[in-house]
Structure formats: C-alpha cells, structure tokens
Amino acid sequence: MRFDIITVLPGLLESPFAHSILQRAQKKDLLEIHVHNLREYANNKHKSVDDYPYGGGSGMVMQIEPFAACIEKLQSEREYDDIIYMTPDGVTLNQQLANELSTVQNIMILCGHYKGIDQRIRDIYVTKEISVGDYVLSGGELPAAIVVDAIARLIPGVLSDETSALSDSFQDGLLDAPLYTRPADWRGHKVPDILLSGHEGKIAAWRDEQQLIRTKERRPDLLND
The missing domain is CATH 3.40.1280.10 (SPOUT methyltransferase, trefoil knot domain)
Incomplete structure (x- = not known):
C-alpha cells in the first residue's frame, strides 16, 4: 500500500x-x-x-x-x-x-x-x-x-499478531474490555480472578460483558446507532 x-x-x-x-x-x-x-x-x-x-x-x-x-x-x-x-x-x-x-x-x-x-x-x-x-x-x-x-495497522502483516487489530475498540461497535498484565497483585490492587482461571469460555464471556458495560458508561451513543 x-x-x-x-x-x-x-x-x-x-x-x-x-x-x-x-x-x-x-x-x-x-x-x-x-x-x-x-x-x-x-x-x-x-x-x-x-x-x-x-x-x-x-x-x-x-x-x-x-x-x-x-x-x-x-x-x-x-x-x-x-x-x-x-x-x-x-x-x-x-x-x-x-x-x-x-x-x-x-x-x-x-x-x-x-x-x-x-x-x-x-x-x-x-x-x-x-x-x-x-x-x-x-x-x-x-x-x-x-x-x-x-x-x-490493518494491512495484513503490519502487526506481529494480526488478530490484535480485530479486537480493538470500535471493531465490533463496542469499546475494548479492561486489560491487565503482571503482577497479578500490585499494592493490593488485584487482577480479576476470572482472568487467572484459564477458562477460555468464561474469560471470553467476561470480556464481552465488560465491553458492553464500558460502552454504556463511556460511549452510549455507540449503542444507539
């Protein structure tokens, strides 16, 4: 391109x-x-x-x-x-x-x-x-x-993980879910247990729910379109 x-x-x-x-x-x-x-x-x-x-x-x-x-x-x-x-x-x-x-x-x-x-x-x-x-x-x-x-960043091969762009905010009309990385506990602020569970289905469901919650709170106009 x-x-x-x-x-x-x-x-x-x-x-x-x-x-x-x-x-x-x-x-x-x-x-x-x-x-x-x-x-x-x-x-x-x-x-x-x-x-x-x-x-x-x-x-x-x-x-x-x-x-x-x-x-x-x-x-x-x-x-x-x-x-x-x-x-x-x-x-x-x-x-x-x-x-x-x-x-x-x-x-x-x-x-x-x-x-x-x-x-x-x-x-x-x-x-x-x-x-x-x-x-x-x-x-x-x-x-x-x-x-x-x-x-x-949407051109195939530009991102090292091509699936990353597909999960960005707005790709499915919603904002992205909260993101976390190590450490799991920082000064008493803990990563949600579900993300540490290893259960892919439950994690996916949690992320879907969080996307909807965040969009309703921050960009309700996206849900009204």
Whole structure:
C-alpha cells in the first residue's frame, strides 16, 4: 500500500513515520509513505503557496496552482483510489472508514495550512474529506499521520499478531474490555480472578460483558446507532 502526502511542512511528518509499527511496515515493504513538499511546485521565486482570500477576511488561502501541479504529476505516475483532504468539516474518521481505506492500494493525502485551500482543489481533485474531530489544528499534517496510522495497522502483516487489530475498540461497535498484565497483585490492587482461571469460555464471556458495560458508561451513543 502506498501513501503520498502533500504538505508545506514535510518535517512535521518525519517522526511519526520513522518509529515503531510504521517504520517496521516500511522496512518489510508492506507500506510506502512518500511526503511531497508543496513549495517545490510553487511558480514564484519566493516559493510561496498562499495568497489573500478573494472577498476579504482574515488569514491566507493556499493557492490552486501548486496543488494542481503536484497532484497531476503524481497522477501521471499511478492511479489513486482516493485523494483525501484533511479538514475539520470532513466526515469524522472512525474504525469503519479506516477498515474500508485499508483495502485500497494508493492514497493521496492533502494537508491544508493557514486558513485552508482554494475550494477548486476540493471540487476538482478531492474524492474524500476527512476530519479527526470537532476542533481545529494548525495544519493537516498531524491528522494525516493519524489517518495513515489507523489504516496501516490493518494491512495484513503490519502487526506481529494480526488478530490484535480485530479486537480493538470500535471493531465490533463496542469499546475494548479492561486489560491487565503482571503482577497479578500490585499494592493490593488485584487482577480479576476470572482472568487467572484459564477458562477460555468464561474469560471470553467476561470480556464481552465488560465491553458492553464500558460502552454504556463511556460511549452510549455507540449503542444507539
């Protein structure tokens, strides 16, 4: 699977992709992540990619020409299943969407900055608009990293235990059950006896019950959907 990310701040994306699971996935050739500096496609000597908005107002808007040049160059090299724009007014990322996106081959992600990008880029090139929550960040780089991480861990072979992702929160519409490890007794705080019993059927039933209890307490909206 390949991700191409377009940004004015490529340095912001160096660390998230250079460690842990995503680093190992790239080393095993299960995943390619390419970050493209939008300023390289600017058509002026100062390499600026933003300008004042038509109609007035505060802030700056990212111009159409650098984005179009970069997108079209990438499209000339391969076909993309989706071109995603990270924006607070997009559809909220959830596990179902991550599952769907993990089945495709090539994804391009556009990172906005300043006040946002020229609407014509969204109208002409973008196939999906995704938000990571009802809040505003300084740019789309951190949301892009979140999207890549959420998708990549679902690719077969990326996780050492492929069944792990199947038991994550939200995969079955519920939050995960409480988790414990050694020691069994820490300062009088003990692991539930059922988890030490070795009875797989009873443990599975306990986990199912705890998932339901935790979801009712913390995210009852998931049960109402």
